[in-house]
Amino acid sequence: MRGAGRLPLPIAAGSGRWVSVAAERTVLGVVHNITSATRLLDLLTVFEGDRRVQTVFTCTESSALDEGTIEFFTSRGMLHIPWEEATVRKFDLAIATSRGGDLHNLRTPLIGAPHGAGYSKLLKREAGSGKREAGSGKREAGSGKREAGSGKREAGSGKREAFGLSPEWLTHEGRVVPSAIILSHDEQRERLAVSCPEAVPVSVVAGDPCFDQLQVSAPFRENYRQALGIRPDQKLIVVSSTWGRGSILASDETDTDLLRRVLAELPADEYRVLAAVHCNAWYGHGAWQLQNWLAPLTEHGLLLPVPDTETWKAALLAADGILGDHGSLTMYGIALGIPVILGSFAESKVAPQSPMARLGKILPRFSAHRPFLPQIEEAAAVQRDSAELHQLRATVTSQPGESAVLLRRLFYQWLELPEPVTPARSRLVPVPSTVPVGYFSPVQRPVYVSVASEEGWATIRRYPAPLQRRTMERHLSGAHLVADIDDPDAGWPRSADVLILPLGRPRYVVGMVSWEDIAALYPGCALLALEEPEGGCLALPRDGVRLRARWDGRRPSWASAAIAASVIHDHAMSTVGSHGPSCVQVAIGASAETGLLVVDAL
Known part of the structure; x- marks a missing residue:
């Protein structure tokens, strides 16, 4: 030693x-x-x-x-x-x-x-x-x-x-x-x-080695998405926060509360959210402290990678939108053509003649008085063909793809060594070895679920219930609450419209569970759903009819007992039994992947 x-x-x-x-x-x-x-x-x-x-x-x-x-x-x-x-x-x-x-x-x-x-x-x-x-x-x-x-x-x-x-x-x-x-x-x-x-x-x-690395890695977008746990039918929103006052992380002390709002307002099955926190904020406060502060969000799916790895680069390559501030990641996102909204921007900390100052004048600012989703969708539509942004993208490097060659030449000249015979090249961004999640709960976290029903169809959107603040709830119109019966916060199962009895918990095994006793303990519940294998469930509505829901044919990656129960809760099932099984084609938001749910009376 x-x-x-x-x-x-x-x-x-x-x-x-x-x-x-x-x-x-x-x-x-x-x-x-x-x-x-x-x-x-x-x-x-x-x-x-x-x-x-x-x-x-x-x-x-x-x-x-x-x-x-x-x-x-x-x-x-x-x-x-x-x-x-x-x-x-x-x-x-x-x-x-x-x-x-x-x-x-x-x-x-x-x-x-x-x-x-x-x-x-x-x-x-x-x-x-x-x-x-x-x-x-x-x-x-x-x-x-x-x-x-x-x-x-x-x-x-x-x-x-x-x-x-x-x-x-x-x-x-x-x-x-x-x-x-x-x-x-x-x-x-x-x-x-x-x-x-x-x-x-x-x-x-000598160009920008980081941007060159991102550019050469861009064709492998699907590899990075898969490594981050992003399904093909999902979109990834990166919330990028630099350090200090005026950053997005600092803005979360105010009523804007951006990270929570993004998670609360985006449909949880269709979107993933990743927070790219600057090293100075992460280590200035301590990794434990940042993870502790953001624990209520990681519990509901926020991806929170350690910033001293290259996972933030993989996230940029996988991203479908960015909520940024005056940090470098925002500029790199613009250079890659990713739609960006500014959640915060500290003009007093930005050099007036710099490209970042121009970025602050061009990009739209997040409006606290409008839902987040239409704002990022509008940004995507407007920024795609923006001449101003095209010019701004070009200010990241005036030697695109050449940084490895130019830097190596410079360094070896000073070292007075001949350069290696192998060509200088940008290294690919490494594929993350682990998905940066902070918390797995043994219980299904409560969600508000909206179901848009048409003849033979049901479109589901789910939102994390504990993150809602009743200040921007247009996305919750007509939604019902689904909760795990064993949620440690007893208020959620007591308030639930649909109560999930998960598979694998001994007291909820068929033949041992007393439907009547459970219903008596939760008088506000409209539907009890006992989870079964392969994402199906046994369901007991208030009218006492027992129903079995199962996924027929190829089961979608998102199929679950909870989604099946929500379809039963909001879809007309009065004909089940008298006219045979009821079949419902189920979709998650705008996803092209659908699943056929078959509901039979027992």
């Missing part, structure tokens, strides 16, 4: 006799927090397979939101050293995906890159968070750094300049700190020329 203060083997003194691979160059990966660490890993894929390059990581220890960073390194087997050690050693190259910390103290050529979709945020340095003080260290000659102007311009002068493109974040004592500044689009160089012209000569437009 490596002791305290002992260096990782590849850079330790006298390690030649111990290492298995004698790398020719050592790269220092510099991160500010987990957010920048995940983006750094996108960049470092250009070194895959090259045993000439060893990478060691460090954290600037300058972020108020760096919780979990060391655990991130350790869990992925990333060798790391303290920041103090990183500043006194020489490496062949350092790569940073944030401008935070005393980067000017490094004794290594530094390449700086963004950790989002371009440079769009406004952010000021805070005292004690890596603020550069005069006399805190000069770079050595020959480090590849260019002399900047006279240094008369002061950081934090009040100009609203983008984080990563201003002198505040790029210079120290009149000198540009990075050896190279990676930009994803030519428009960023134009803004850089205004905000920090002395940095323009070291800027390199």
